[in-house]
Structure formats: structure tokens, C-alpha cells
Amino acid sequence: MARPRSEDRRSAIMSAAIRIIASQGLGAPTATIAKEAGVSNGSLFTYFDTKADLFNHLYVELKAEMAAVAMDRLPVESDIRQQMARMWSQWLLWATSSPEKRRALAQLVVSDDITPESHQAGKQAMAGIVKLLERSRENGPMRDVPLSFVAALMSALADTTIDFMIQDPANADQHCAAAFDALWRMVA
Amino acid sequence: MARPRSEDRRSAIMSAAIRIIASQGLGAPTATIAKEAGVSNGSLFTYFDTKADLFNHLYVELKAEMAAVAMDRLPVESDIRQQMARMWSQWLLWATSSPEKRRALAQLVVSDDITPESHQAGKQAMAGIVKLLERSRENGPMRDVPLSFVAALMSALADTTIDFMIQDPANADQHCAAAFDALWRMVA
Amino acid sequence: MARPRSEDRRSAIMSAAIRIIASQGLGAPTATIAKEAGVSNGSLFTYFDTKADLFNHLYVELKAEMAAVAMDRLPVESDIRQQMARMWSQWLLWATSSPEKRRALAQLVVSDDITPESHQAGKQAMAGIVKLLERSRENGPMRDVPLSFVAALMSALADTTIDFMIQDPANADQHCAAAFDALWRMVA
Amino acid sequence: MARPRSEDRRSAIMSAAIRIIASQGLGAPTATIAKEAGVSNGSLFTYFDTKADLFNHLYVELKAEMAAVAMDRLPVESDIRQQMARMWSQWLLWATSSPEKRRALAQLVVSDDITPESHQAGKQAMAGIVKLLERSRENGPMRDVPLSFVAALMSALADTTIDFMIQDPANADQHCAAAFDALWRMVA
DNA sequence: GATGAATGAGTATTCATTCAT
DNA sequence: AATGAATGAATACTCATTCAT
Structure with a gap:
């Protein structure tokens, strides 16, 4: 799985996802998660292939x-x-x-x-x-x-x-x- | 006077919703439920105000x-x-x-x-x-x-x-x- | 960094809206305006929050x-x-x-x-x-x-x-x- | 143009249309006009062929x-x-x-x-x-x-x-x- | 004729994902 | 790699009109 890009950004996205999912549910836009993480929405997809992929890792x-x-x-x-x-x-x-x-x-x-x-x-x-x-x-x-x-x-x-x-x-x-x-x- | 609201149609929609939700989840389009029930798109909304209303009754x-x-x-x-x-x-x-x-x-x-x-x-x-x-x-x-x-x-x-x-x-x-x-x- | 918001696209949408409104009225679909402007459906909404917003700017x-x-x-x-x-x-x-x-x-x-x-x-x-x-x-x-x-x-x-x-x-x-x-x- | 059905119903629809158009505009549903007139929505169409027809007569x-x-x-x-x-x-x-x-x-x-x-x-x-x-x-x-x-x-x-x-x-x-x-x- | 349920075409807006910069 | 603009598929709900009763 080769440590990709910045581990910081990746975990920022994960933490943001936790907060956003907790408050808005799984239907929350990826853009919202990205913003909460302080990353661009495009960036989210360099760390996770899809929204579902993010969810699986998080789980x-x-x-x-x-x-x-x-x-x-x-x-x-x-x-x-x-x-x-x-x-x-x-x-x-x-x-x-x-x-x-x-x-x-x-x-x-x-x-x-x-x-x-x-x-x-x-x-x-x-x-x-x-x-x-x-x-x-x-x-x-x-x-x-x-x-x-x-x-x-x-x-x-x-x-x-x-x-x-x-x-x-x-x-x-x-x-x-x-x-x-x-x-x-x-x-x- | 006019065609009366039919209990049959209503329960057809309910049953269809059960089947569709079971197989596709709550995100399933209302149109899919309507089709499965054999009624038109719009008919679903004469029996239930909103999708959420249907869900609540079903629950x-x-x-x-x-x-x-x-x-x-x-x-x-x-x-x-x-x-x-x-x-x-x-x-x-x-x-x-x-x-x-x-x-x-x-x-x-x-x-x-x-x-x-x-x-x-x-x-x-x-x-x-x-x-x-x-x-x-x-x-x-x-x-x-x-x-x-x-x-x-x-x-x-x-x-x-x-x-x-x-x-x-x-x-x-x-x-x-x-x-x-x-x-x-x-x-x- | 990213593709910047283009003034050209914005004014293309505005001009298209003028043409479409002139011929079809205010009820014209936003999709029609977008197509006339040569942009995608969704793009219209990155330049204008809502249809009404477009109308106000145009006015x-x-x-x-x-x-x-x-x-x-x-x-x-x-x-x-x-x-x-x-x-x-x-x-x-x-x-x-x-x-x-x-x-x-x-x-x-x-x-x-x-x-x-x-x-x-x-x-x-x-x-x-x-x-x-x-x-x-x-x-x-x-x-x-x-x-x-x-x-x-x-x-x-x-x-x-x-x-x-x-x-x-x-x-x-x-x-x-x-x-x-x-x-x-x-x-x- | 042969006096159709009840002149009362017809003018009730006209008056209702005036009130509804004044308050809601031309986009108001025909059903709203019908209700305001105290008639069924279907009835409106026995007095006027289409919504536009009603508008023309009213005008x-x-x-x-x-x-x-x-x-x-x-x-x-x-x-x-x-x-x-x-x-x-x-x-x-x-x-x-x-x-x-x-x-x-x-x-x-x-x-x-x-x-x-x-x-x-x-x-x-x-x-x-x-x-x-x-x-x-x-x-x-x-x-x-x-x-x-x-x-x-x-x-x-x-x-x-x-x-x-x-x-x-x-x-x-x-x-x-x-x-x-x-x-x-x-x-x- | 009167009723109101049935129909289904029509539409603004959202959002995951892609891609130009 | 990072950005955020571009894309276009997807969808609940409305409403003029029709038609069964």
C-alpha cells in the first residue's frame, strides 16, 4: 500500500470525514468533507479512489x-x-x-x-x-x-x-x- | 362521483416499496417504486405527500x-x-x-x-x-x-x-x- | 493552480440567456440556456447560484x-x-x-x-x-x-x-x- | 359560442382566476383557481379548453x-x-x-x-x-x-x-x- | 355534467468524479 | 501533487389535462 503522498493530508481527510459523517450522515458531499479537512475536493480523490473507498478505510x-x-x-x-x-x-x-x-x-x-x-x-x-x-x-x-x-x-x-x-x-x-x-x- | 382513492393502489405502493427498499435501499427512486407498484410516477404522490411520508407510514x-x-x-x-x-x-x-x-x-x-x-x-x-x-x-x-x-x-x-x-x-x-x-x- | 473561473464562460451564459429569454421567455429551462452557451448543465450553476440569480444579474x-x-x-x-x-x-x-x-x-x-x-x-x-x-x-x-x-x-x-x-x-x-x-x- | 352549462360556474371561475392571478401570478395552478371558485379541477376544463383559453377570455x-x-x-x-x-x-x-x-x-x-x-x-x-x-x-x-x-x-x-x-x-x-x-x- | 384520481412529461439543482492548469 | 472548475447523470415533485365513476 506504499505510503502515499502526505500522511497528514490523508488523516486530515479521515478526521474530517468522521466529524462530517457524525453530523450530516453518509450522504454528506465529499466536497464538504474536503473543505472540513482543509483540502480541495479534487485532492480527496488522490487519497481515496472513491467516496466508498474512503468509507471503507474509515470503517x-x-x-x-x-x-x-x-x-x-x-x-x-x-x-x-x-x-x-x-x-x-x-x-x-x-x-x-x-x-x-x-x-x-x-x-x-x-x-x-x-x-x-x-x-x-x-x-x-x-x-x-x-x-x-x-x-x-x-x-x-x-x-x-x-x-x-x-x-x-x-x-x-x-x-x-x-x-x-x-x-x-x-x-x-x-x-x-x-x-x-x-x-x-x-x-x- | 369520481374514481375513489383505492386502498388497493395504496397497499400496492407499500408492498412495492418494501420490495424495492429491500433490494435497493432507501435511496431508490420513487419512480422505481411506482413502476414496481404498477402505478404512475405522480400517483405515488396522491397517496403519500412525500417520499419521507411513505417511509414513515411504512415504518x-x-x-x-x-x-x-x-x-x-x-x-x-x-x-x-x-x-x-x-x-x-x-x-x-x-x-x-x-x-x-x-x-x-x-x-x-x-x-x-x-x-x-x-x-x-x-x-x-x-x-x-x-x-x-x-x-x-x-x-x-x-x-x-x-x-x-x-x-x-x-x-x-x-x-x-x-x-x-x-x-x-x-x-x-x-x-x-x-x-x-x-x-x-x-x-x- | 486550477482552471480559473472564466469571464468568457460567464458572459457566454449571459448572452445565451438573453437569446433564449427573448425567444422562449423566462420559463426556458436552464439546460437550454447552458446548451446555447456551450457549457454543461452544471456549469451554469458554478457561475450563478440559481436561475433567479442569473436573472437578477442579467437585469x-x-x-x-x-x-x-x-x-x-x-x-x-x-x-x-x-x-x-x-x-x-x-x-x-x-x-x-x-x-x-x-x-x-x-x-x-x-x-x-x-x-x-x-x-x-x-x-x-x-x-x-x-x-x-x-x-x-x-x-x-x-x-x-x-x-x-x-x-x-x-x-x-x-x-x-x-x-x-x-x-x-x-x-x-x-x-x-x-x-x-x-x-x-x-x-x- | 352557445351559452354553456351554468353561467354561474363559469363566472365563478373567472372571478377566482382574477383573485388568484393577482396574488400568485399566471403560474398559479389551475387546481388552485378551481378550488377558489368552489369547483373541481376537472370542471374548470369543461368551461375552458385550456388554461390559456381561460386567460384569453379573462383578458x-x-x-x-x-x-x-x-x-x-x-x-x-x-x-x-x-x-x-x-x-x-x-x-x-x-x-x-x-x-x-x-x-x-x-x-x-x-x-x-x-x-x-x-x-x-x-x-x-x-x-x-x-x-x-x-x-x-x-x-x-x-x-x-x-x-x-x-x-x-x-x-x-x-x-x-x-x-x-x-x-x-x-x-x-x-x-x-x-x-x-x-x-x-x-x-x- | 361533475368529480377528483390518474397520468407522465417536465426541470432546477446536486454531487461524485474527471481533468485542465 | 494540488487545485477547483467542468461535467452530466440522477431525482423528487408539480401540474395541465384526461378519464373512470
Whole structure:
């Protein structure tokens, strides 16, 4: 993929896209994104072939960032429940404290522009999290359910919880904890 | 006196919209929907003021149908778990056997065109289901969590499960059952 | 850096608009104007925000051109009557020898798309002419009538005369002269 | 032309058209006119073949009414100047006291929808007025100018004066008188 | 004749992408 | 490589007119 042109410009476009998508949705003109990034509209297309291409890169990158934050400094010496709890709270914390990234990501997930390859890459990024989940449910009631299904259920719970945390910030921590308990009951 | 507005035409447009949205998304031209419905371009607008108006009616109607099917012939004499189980399987069955409706609904939920009023109406339609959920969690671990949050978590599980059932029809029943057990563990 | 906005293209659009409006009226499609100008559909909108914007610029520009021609090389050393006569004949000459501009202008004057600002600008352009008129009626019978009213009457006479000159070119000069005499009797 | 259907409905449509054109212009939908007239939109087309047909009838009728009022109860025993003055003030009075008719007429005059035949009919209606004008200028400075030209100049003065009378009602009478004096100076 | 639903041609404006400078 | 003007396909909605009832 050979580092193209200026990495700065490229990431400026990415950040701008996040802000614009968060506020205006995926239908926002590329020209708007370019202007927000301080670049000409033509320039956007030297960094990304098409609008959809930009969206795909953004999707993968956001998913990766989310997963990385969730798994950051995992207390590997602690028991699995504590590791999961830590991962869970890091995940939701990232989402609630980066609302624009979260909102952009939410739109991208359901977009038809995201290719199967990108979805696959998104899953890859979640591999660590899923691994943790796998250990969690090892002896639990869902031990025979396809792991990808369990992972999808977990993600669904996370997304819903994030919505409530953002919507009702005063009780964000309680929502986060309640949802984790629910998840744990579900799988472990 | 004059040709009366025909309920048939109206529902032909609705059905066409479901099919077209399922296959082409919300960005599909109104002309395409009209043609699929076998009516003229302009006729669509004698039945719906705007494209968004059509979307809103469609959303509310689909949500209502879904809820009605889910609650249909509930075994009121059985215990609450059996009632929930029945509701759950009816719900998921409807979604998996009406994949176009399901897909259209999934797009509509996240559309900016859907007004708060329609979202409200959608919630109203779910009232019976939520009532059932309320009784289910009465003495359960989530008894103190806001009911709307629990309901949202349930919906998230349902949607995810539906995806897996459609994707892997051979094991649809198992997915359905596994998810219900998970839900029950979560709330009861 | 990039291809600069071209004054040529802009005026090509303006000229095309004059021709098209003259022959098809203000209802003519912007696409027709663009084609006549030899530019793309979309290009018209990089030079003018809206169709109405184009119309307003056109109106002001035509009015200004008309006034400029009328006042061009005024024989300042001659008496006021001769100055007025010169102005009058230049005015009507411009209109009759630029029938498309004249016709376009006639449509634009009565268009709802022309903003008060543009009408104001149009009046500004006529200021020199009105000044001449003011001196002409200084000691005449209309000395106490509001100047703007007298000016409007003069314009009405001019427009009507132009129509007859175009309609009956063989006697254009006579019409022009007869109308000027009439005007002079009216005001001086 | 055989009195068609109900004369009441027909004139209801005409009156409605006057009001609607005055307020919305010639671009107003026929459906709006029909509704204002209390008729179905389809009905409008049993009384007038096309929208343009309605406009033409309206034009001729308004012009005729205007001319009739102007010539009503002319003091035939008085001298020609007094007859002209009376006609003039009746004319302008009609216009200023029927602003909707006046506004509609003003739009219709410049409309492309008005056929040469209708314009001709409009002129016919003005015949009496023109006759009066002819006698007025009999020995005046414009005695050799084509009568139709003089008539057009007079109409132009009238229209302009009406505008000022409506715009500045407090001085309407003065404007009316000043313009008549100007006209008289012009022709007699 | 009256009604108003059905028709479908017509149009300003937007925007992803290309390309001249 | 950067710029931003040029392109032209795409689309919701309107409205005169027709026609089924």
C-alpha cells in the first residue's frame, strides 16, 4: 500500500470525514468533507479512489481503534471475568467519550458501501475481544453456540448500552455495569 | 362521483416499496417504486405527500405488523416463560419468513426520514411485548434496570439472532432457541 | 493552480440567456440556456447560484448597458433640449438595434424573480438620465410632480415607442422624433 | 359560442382566476383557481379548453369592462377636453378601486398565452376611448402621428399613473390630474 | 355534467468524479 | 501533487389535462 503522498493530508481527510459523517450522515458531499479537512475536493480523490473507498478505510480504522482501546493494558494476571469487565468498560468508555467516532461507525456498519472485505477486516480487529469471549463462555451455557453468533450478540448488547449511556450520561456507569452483568449471565 | 382513492393502489405502493427498499435501499427512486407498484410516477404522490411520508407510514405499519404477529394467540394460560418463548419465536419467525419486510424495516429504523412521532408509534406497537418482558424480569436480576433499556437489549438480541437465522437457515431453530435461553438468563 | 473561473464562460451564459429569454421567455429551462452557451448543465450553476440569480444579474447588467449607451458622449456643451434629444435617440436606438436584449429586459422587469435590490440597482443606473430629466422639467409644468413619477412616465413612453419602432422600422425615426416632441411638451 | 352549462360556474371561475392571478401570478395552478371558485379541477376544463383559453377570455373581459367603465355616462354635451378628463378619471378610478382586476390584467397583457386575436379584441374594446383621443388630437401636434401609436402612448401613461396612485393613495387625485394635464399637453 | 384520481412529461439543482492548469 | 472548475447523470415533485365513476 506504499505510503502515499502526505500522511497528514490523508488523516486530515479521515478526521474530517468522521466529524462530517457524525453530523450530516453518509450522504454528506465529499466536497464538504474536503473543505472540513482543509483540502480541495479534487485532492480527496488522490487519497481515496472513491467516496466508498474512503468509507471503507474509515470503517476498518475505527473498528480497529475501538478494538485496540478495548484490549489496551488488559490485566492478564487477573481472572477472566475481570479481564472481560475491563475490556467491556474500556470499549464502552471509548465509544461514549468519542461520540463522533461512534456515530460515524454506527452509520458505516449499516452502509451498503462497506464491502465484505472490510467487514471481514472489522471482524479481524475484534479477534482479541472474541478470544476473550471464547474463554469466558468456555464452560458456560453457550459453549456450543457458534462463537461468531455469541460475539454478535455481545456487540449488539454493547451498541445498545452505548446508546443509553450517551442518552443518559448521569447513569452511564450503572448502565455499563448492568449490561456487563447481563452479558456475563448470558455467556458464563 | 369520481374514481375513489383505492386502498388497493395504496397497499400496492407499500408492498412495492418494501420490495424495492429491500433490494435497493432507501435511496431508490420513487419512480422505481411506482413502476414496481404498477402505478404512475405522480400517483405515488396522491397517496403519500412525500417520499419521507411513505417511509414513515411504512415504518409504522411494519413495526405494527411485527408486533401483532409476535403477540398473536399468546398462550395466556401458560406460565410467563412459555408466553415469552412463544412471543419470541413468533417474532423471529415473522422476520425470517418475511425477509424483505425485515430488511426494509432494518433500513427504515436508522433513517433520518423517520420522525420522532413515527418512532413513538413504533414503540407503542411494541407495548404488549414490553409488558411481557416486564413481567418476565419482575423478580429477576434486571428488575431495577430501566425497562426501556432492557427492552432495547432484547430488541438488539432479536435483531442479531434474526440475522443469523437468515444467514444460516439450516440451524435457524437452534439459533432462535439459544438466543431465547440467553435472553431468559439475562432477565429472569 | 486550477482552471480559473472564466469571464468568457460567464458572459457566454449571459448572452445565451438573453437569446433564449427573448425567444422562449423566462420559463426556458436552464439546460437550454447552458446548451446555447456551450457549457454543461452544471456549469451554469458554478457561475450563478440559481436561475433567479442569473436573472437578477442579467437585469442589472442590461439596465446598466442601456443607461450607459443612452448617456454616452452626451453633448454637454449643447442646451438641455439637445442633450435630452440625444439621450432619447441613443436610448431608443440601443433598444431597437438590440431587440433580443430589449425583449429579455422587458420580461425581466415584470418578473417576480427580480429582487428589490436589483430593482434599486436598476434605478441607480438610470440616475444620469433622471438627472437630465430633472433639469429639463426645471421650469416646466411638471416641476412640482414627484420626479420619480415623471421618470416613470418617460420610461413608459420610451418603451411604447420602442415597440412601435421595432414593429414599423420604416418609420422608426419619425416615431422616435414624434415621441420625443411629445415628451418635451409634457415636461418642458 | 352557445351559452354553456351554468353561467354561474363559469363566472365563478373567472372571478377566482382574477383573485388568484393577482396574488400568485399566471403560474398559479389551475387546481388552485378551481378550488377558489368552489369547483373541481376537472370542471374548470369543461368551461375552458385550456388554461390559456381561460386567460384569453379573462383578458378580453377585463379589457372590455375597463373600457366600458371609462366611457360610462360620458358628458357628451361637454367639450372634448372635459369628456377626455372624465374618461381618464373613470379609467384610473376603476383600476385603483379594483386592484385585483388591474393586477391580473397587467400580468395578462404581457403573457405569451394571449393570442393576437385576443389582443385585437382588446383593442376593439378600446375603440371608443381611441375615438375620443382622435378628436382630442384633431388639431394638435400629434395629428399626423399614427393614431394607434398615440393610443399606445396614452395607455402607457395611464398604466404608469395607476401604479403611482396605488402606491401613494394619499396623492392619488393629484397624480391622476397631473398625468391628464401631461397627456393633454402631449396631444392637444 | 361533475368529480377528483390518474397520468407522465417536465426541470432546477446536486454531487461524485474527471481533468485542465 | 494540488487545485477547483467542468461535467452530466440522477431525482423528487408539480401540474395541465384526461378519464373512470
